[in-house]
Amino acid sequence: MNIVTVNTQPIDGQKPGTSGLRKRTPVFQGRHYLENFIQAIWTAVGGVEGRTLVVGGDGRYFNTQAIQVVLRMAAAGGATRVIVGQDGILSTPAASHLIRKRKAFGGIILSASHNPGGPDGDFGVKFNASNGGPAPESLTAKMFEATKAITEYRILEAHDVDLSTLGEQSLGTMAVEVVDPVADYAELMESLFDFEAIASLFADGFTLRFDAMHAVTGPYARAILEDRLGAARGSVVNGTPLPDFGQGHPDPNPIWARDLMDLMMGPDAPDFGAASDGDGDRNMIVGRGIYVTPSDSLAALAANATVVPAYAGGLKGIARSMPTSAAADRVAEKLGIACYETPTGWKFFGNLLDAGRVTICGEESAGTGSDHVREKDGLWAVLFWLNILAAKRISVAELMEEHWRTYGRNYYSRHDYEGIPTEGANALMDGLRAKLADLPGTKVGGLVVSQADEFAYDDPVDGSRSEGQGIRIHFDGGARVVFRLSGTGTEGATLRVYLEFFDPVTMTMDAQVALAPVIAAAEAIAGIKAHTGRDAPDVIT
Ligand code: G16
Numbered sequence: 001m002n003i004v005t006v007n008t009q010p011i012d013g014q015k016p017g018t019s020g021l022r023k024r025t026p027v028f029q030g031r032h033y034l035e036n037f038i039q040a041i042w043t044a045v046g047g048v049e050g051r052t053l054v055v056g057g058d059g060r061y062f063n064t065q066a067i068q069v070v071l072r073m074a075a076a077g078g079a080t081r082v083i084v085g086q087d088g089i090l091s092t093p094a095a096s097h098l099i100r101k102r103k104a105f106g107g108i109i110l111s112a113s114h115n116p117g118g119p120d121g122d123f124g125v126k127f128n129a130s131n132g133g134p135a136p137e138s139l140t141a142k143m144f145e146a147t148k149a150i151t152e153y154r155i156l157e158a159h160d161v162d163l164s165t166l167g168e169q170s171l172g173t174m175a176v177e178v179v180d181p182v183a184d185y186a187e188l189m190e191s192l193f194d195f196e197a198i199a200s201l202f203a204d205g206f207t208l209r210f211d212a213m214h215a216v217t218g219p220y221a222r223a224i225l226e227d228r229l230g231a232a233r234g235s236v237v238n239g240t241p242l243p244d245f246g247q248g249h250p251d252p253n254p255i256w257a258r259d260l261m262d263l264m265m266g267p268d269a270p271d272f273g274a275a276s277d278g279d280g281d282r283n284m285i286v287g288r289g290i291y292v293t294p295s296d297s298l299a300a301l302a303a304n305a306t307v308v309p310a311y312a313g314g315l316k317g318i319a320r321s322m323p324t325s326a327a328a329d330r331v332a333e334k335l336g337i338a339c340y341e342t343p344t345g346w347k348f349f350g351n352l353l354d355a356g357r358v359t360i361c362g363e364e365s366a367g368t369g370s371d372h373v374r375e376k377d378g379l380w381a382v383l384f385w386l387n388i389l390a391a392k393r394i395s396v397a398e399l400m401e402e403h404w405r406t407y408g409r410n411y412y413s414r415h416d417y418e419g420i421p422t423e424g425a426n427a428l429m430d431g432l433r434a435k436l437a438d439l440p441g442t443k444v445g446g447l448v449v450s451q452a453d454e455f456a457y458d459d460p461v462d463g464s465r466s467e468g469q470g471i472r473i474h475f476d477g478g479a480r481v482v483f484r485l486s487g488t489g490t491e492g493a494t495l496r497v498y499l500e501f502f503d504p505v506t507m508t509m510d511a512q513v514a515l516a517p518v519i520a521a522a523e524a525i526a527g528i529k530a531h532t533g534r535d536a537p538d539v540i541t
Helices: 033-044 065-077 092-101 137-149 183-192 196-205 217-228 258-265 294-303 327-335 346-354 380-390 396-407 422-438 516-526 528-532
Strands: 004-005 021-024 052-057 081-089 106-111 121-128 152-156 167-171 174-179 206-209 272-276 282-289 290-292 319-320 338-342 360-362 368-369 408-418 448-452 469-475 481-485 493-503
Touching: 004 065, 021 258, 033 106, 033 121, 033 137, 033 152, 052 065, 052 092, 052 338, 065 081, 065 106, 065 152, 065 167, 065 408, 081 092, 092 106, 092 121, 092 183, 092 380, 092 396, 167 338, 183 217, 183 380, 196 380, 206 217, 206 258, 206 396, 258 272, 258 282, 258 290, 272 380, 282 294, 282 380, 282 396, 290 396, 294 319, 294 327, 294 360, 294 368, 294 380, 294 408, 319 327, 319 346, 327 338, 327 396, 327 408, 338 346, 346 360, 346 368, 360 516, 368 380, 408 422, 408 528, 422 448, 422 469, 422 481, 422 493, 422 516, 422 528, 448 516, 481 516, 493 516, 493 528, 516 528
Parallel strands: 052 081, 052 106, 081 174, 206 272, 319 338, 319 360
Antiparallel strands: 004 152, 021 121, 106 121, 167 174, 272 282, 282 290, 360 368, 408 493, 448 469, 469 481, 481 493
16 A cells, blocks of 8 residues: 555635535545645644544545545555544544544644535545534634645545444554444443433433434434333434435524424424434424523523433533623522633634533533533533433423522524525624624613624633634623624525523513514614615525
8 A cells, every 4th residue: 555645726615614624525536625624633633643533424425535645645644543534434423423532633623513414415535633512713713824835735545444344443554443333422421410310311201303404313313212211212303324414404494404393383282392412412392382592501501400410510601602692691690609701613612612611511502511521512401401401300391590689681593594695794893893882872762772793702711812803782781693604504694693682571472573673773883784685684594
């Protein structure tokens, strides 16, 4: 087997976004595209010689071909060992756990997360560091620099590795260890939660529907929820990972998980509904007749955490991304613990978790997680909910009502304008920036602006600063609108408008109705319709 050096040249646009590099699949399949980026990762991390790496993906189209390339390039780079999930499968949280458990140097996760997959869908690559978490901005910046200076890459000439057989093989001098993708993760979950209590909940007739959306969590959910905890067979639906996710959009929200929502709002709803995304790090929680927003879910988990064995000693602190609602802040205040506000992107939680400043984290974009790994974790959130319901023996609706009675309710919604022209999106953001200084004190509809700024984050652990992280406009009384451009889209720009309204008394209004004044103020301030050319958002969650 020879190592060959292939001449190449920089390819435009290989700049990692919110979570790694995401592009259309045909772009990744283009000549040298994947190889250039992998070599740039090796350069940015100082090479992989003598290192152990973890590699896996969400099973989408092009996953196994890409893994073969990563393996041959790891071998060419002198890596000692690569641990890879059987058939190339590893959910993002399972990969994070394996990196930590096996003390690997890092890992390559192949996924475009909740973006659709297939020959015309999206593909993605991200590097997670030795703490199991997504590469921090300083490292992704180095990767981007390396993509702009690349002249060659090195790859081993070899046959494909058999990814279907568990055990060890060699690729040149490198060991390739094919592991069961579920076993270690399931063991970790069992160490965190009261499996006995959850099993007895199911034994008492509690019913569940988990929609794996034809994505990576199917095997994990079946093994844990059905095999270990005793949920009825068939509770996990769409449980076989498919390369194109059954032509679906594996994003667990009320729009893309429509079937589950319809079931949960209908007469035959089970007690609990949940869904996860392409790579298993997002979650959606639904009770019979009630959808729980990710922001509320974070707050409810934090408020009830001590019923879970792993968190029985209390939480060190909570972190949430800036656009996430302040519901968790209210819980932190009551518990007398710190609440950190970070930019969008799980990578910003890593330092806080590593430094032991926070125990649980969450994002409005359906992400919740804790210090058990360094990624958000869809199934972990589902088990957390089940553990609370098993301990308290109440319904999701009762739990949320109790929560809102105690803390008040942060009504919340996100309006997305997808695939809009980049110029229009930039003009909207520039227009907002230009008026920030004049906004405080002005009255828009019935709301008075109390504060307006562009969010910048100073990491309290390493002192790094991240600027341009979204424009936020606060109103008197706890209402807020945030404008931000997505960093995970692959086509044009996606404008996200995050809307929030605090009501200490009324708990059961429809969110869009409660938020109507904030929605109107957002339009009046930003001119969304004029800049996007759209009458309404494409997705409301
Ligand atoms: C990624 C990040 C999340 C982030 C989300 C939304 O999620 O890991 O931390 O909240 O993108 O990003 P944006 O608003 O920029 O599209 P995932 O599940 O896609 O990896």
